[in-house]
Amino acid sequence: MSSEPAIPRPPLLSSWQRRLVGIALALLAVAMIGAFFTGIFLLLRAFVQTFSSVLWPLAAAGILALMLRPLALWLQRRLSLSRLTAIVLIYVLVLVTTLAVVALVLPEMIRQTLAFADYLPQMVENARSFLARHYPSVVAFLQENVDRELATKLGSTLGDYAAQLARLTLPAVNQLGSWTGSFFSLMAGVAIIPVYLFFFLKTDRDPGADLNNQLSFIRQDWREDAIFLLREFANSMVAFFRGQLLIGLIMGILMGIGFSVAGVKFGLVLGLLSGLLNIIPYFGTIIGLGTVLPTAFFQPDGGLALMGISLGIFVAVQMLEGYVLTPRIMGESTGLHPLTIIIAIFFWGVALNGLLGMILAIPLTAFFVVAWRLVKRKYLEHGHETTDAEDLALKS
Numbered sequence: 001m002s003s004e005p006a007i008p009r010p011p012l013l014s015s016w017q018r019r020l021v022g023i024a025l026a027l028l029a030v031a032m033i034g035a036f037f038t039g040i041f042l043l044l045r046a047f048v049q050t051f052s053s054v055l056w057p058l059a060a061a062g063i064l065a066l067m068l069r070p071l072a073l074w075l076q077r078r079l080s081l082s083r084l085t086a087i088v089l090i091y092v093l094v095l096v097t098t099l100a101v102v103a104l105v106l107p108e109m110i111r112q113t114l115a116f117a118d119y120l121p122q123m124v125e126n127a128r129s130f131l132a133r134h135y136p137s138v139v140a141f142l143q144e145n146v147d148r149e150l151a152t153k154l155g156s157t158l159g160d161y162a163a164q165l166a167r168l169t170l171p172a173v174n175q176l177g178s179w180t181g182s183f184f185s186l187m188a189g190v191a192i193i194p195v196y197l198f199f200f201l202k203t204d205r206d207p208g209a210d211l212n213n214q215l216s217f218i219r220q221d222w223r224e225d226a227i228f229l230l231r232e233f234a235n236s237m238v239a240f241f242r243g244q245l246l247i248g249l250i251m252g253i254l255m256g257i258g259f260s261v262a263g264v265k266f267g268l269v270l271g272l273l274s275g276l277l278n279i280i281p282y283f284g285t286i287i288g289l290g291t292v293l294p295t296a297f298f299q300p301d302g303g304l305a306l307m308g309i310s311l312g313i314f315v316a317v318q319m320l321e322g323y324v325l326t327p328r329i330m331g332e333s334t335g336l337h338p339l340t341i342i343i344a345i346f347f348w349g350v351a352l353n354g355l356l357g358m359i360l361a362i363p364l365t366a367f368f369v370v371a372w373r374l375v376k377r378k379y380l381e382h383g384h385e386t387t388d389a390e391d392l393a394l395k396s
Helices: 015-050 052-078 083-104 106-134 136-202 207-214 220-262 267-279 283-298 304-329 338-351 355-359 361-381 388-395
Strands: none
Touching (some): 015 052, 052 136, 052 220, 083 136, 106 136, 106 267, 220 267, 220 361, 267 283, 283 304, 338 355, 338 361, 355 361
């Protein structure tokens, strides 16, 4: 009995169809992973926004503890003090410094701030007079078109505003109560920070070791990666805030002195404000240029010369910050391109709904850059097997 050879069945899918299905499955997996992480991000955002009044004092105290712990340990070793005595000494030093600043600097800053607010209408009038003298056609165009349009809009909306005033009275009273509650909540948060800070400084527990014990059910290499990322995030937060606060203070003092010596009205408060706002990169520079230069140009004894001197002070301080202060104080702690920093500020400002996101933009972005480099080098390029030398090079 003869048997015929079996005829091979044609494959269900051709090679290009299999390739197409593989690409589709890969894209589906990427979409699912993206949706998963997006969902986690939205949940964390909702959690942070809901419990922000509880979380921000803890976060502020934690950052301050990481910044002040080396000082507490140094005092403890150098002066042979107990941990409690070293912490109390730090509190006394902070209190004395605060009182000195309040007594010596704050009154002048308040005086200049109030004087600047009173001077703003005069500066606007000076600007209008300058335009009228040098560019009368521009003033005529504005008066003929813009002023007429504004008057028409105001006239059409005044009646609506008057009609809505009665309806808005009760909600405004209710909103006032909400604002009062928010103010007292803010004051309570500020008051609790020193208490949290005291316990954070007093403890000797290692968060990394605690996390390693709590995550004992996870693979050892994954635990090590999580602890490494946690430490990197803490280090980036400390380096950023410690460095930016010190750099901003130095820049503020230099610009305040420079503007005051140059003769710019309210130079001290404008300079300090411009410097301290640099905790958000480029933000202080934008605010400073937008306030100091017009003030220098339109003040009674000002003009192009004083504006040029003010701009020169800005450039000199910025060069000092870029070439001396940042390399010496912060080094390459972030390693981010300036364009990346600008995009990160706007992204996190929107993602975390305001100023807090803009302040945390740099450390958060640096953390995600480190996380991506870890995943890329350890899991994507080399697979799951990496040598100890590669892990050490990655985490150094």
